[in-house]
Amino acid sequence: MELSRFLDCLADDFARLRAVAPTDFTAAVPSCPGWSVADLTRHVGEVYLHKTLAIRDGAEPEPWPPAELATEEPLALLDRAYAGLLAEFAAHDPEDAAGSWYAPGQTVGFWMRRMAQETVIHRIDAELGVGAPVAPIPDDLAVDGVDELLKVFVEYGVAEWAKFFTEILDDSPGWTYTLRTDGAAWSVRTGPGVFRVTDGAADAADVSVTGPPAAMLRWVWGRELAGQPSGVTIEGPAEAVTQLRRCIATATQ
Structure with a gap:
């Protein structure tokens, strides 16, 4: 995706989040246990502020968040933080340096x-929380979101922070997975200390996960609504599927 496209998607999903969240700040968010919609709104605002400083200062701020943010009204914080983030994006070229936890991605781009993908997931959270219909997710954004999660979060996470995945992977017999959606597919191979992602479908995978882009994005991020069809078809051993889901959950917590 072009970076301009990410900014367009960010704007659309921010607008949806901004419209949905105030309809019931007290509602529980089923996809984020323990959070209310107000908590979710505050979190997104804090994330925007954090990334604004990571770009401005060239390093991610620590410690985070500052104590004074806890007293700011969630919607005011969200609005202020989003405006600051957009201003910082506008002041830089995508290739400019920025601090991040992802070593290959030390740029504003x-x-x-990341903020486009962060926002689409959290506007889904807000929609699920207040009981609003989940607005359509563009196919290109959804496909990119699956790609980002598998490669940037899980594959990189296992390589960089292996100790957090020891319980999940060290006794793994080794599984292969194919995740397939419209116009894209990924192969995943796991084993002790291993989570490898390649583009394209595996010749003979132990697990197959197939579905439309939006359904796949919601499935990998755990944003399905209990009791409703997911739109994703899964074939393969339950223990292998559980291993994949646990790796994703650990990498994204």
């Missing part, structure tokens, strides 16, 4: 992509 990395955060343009």
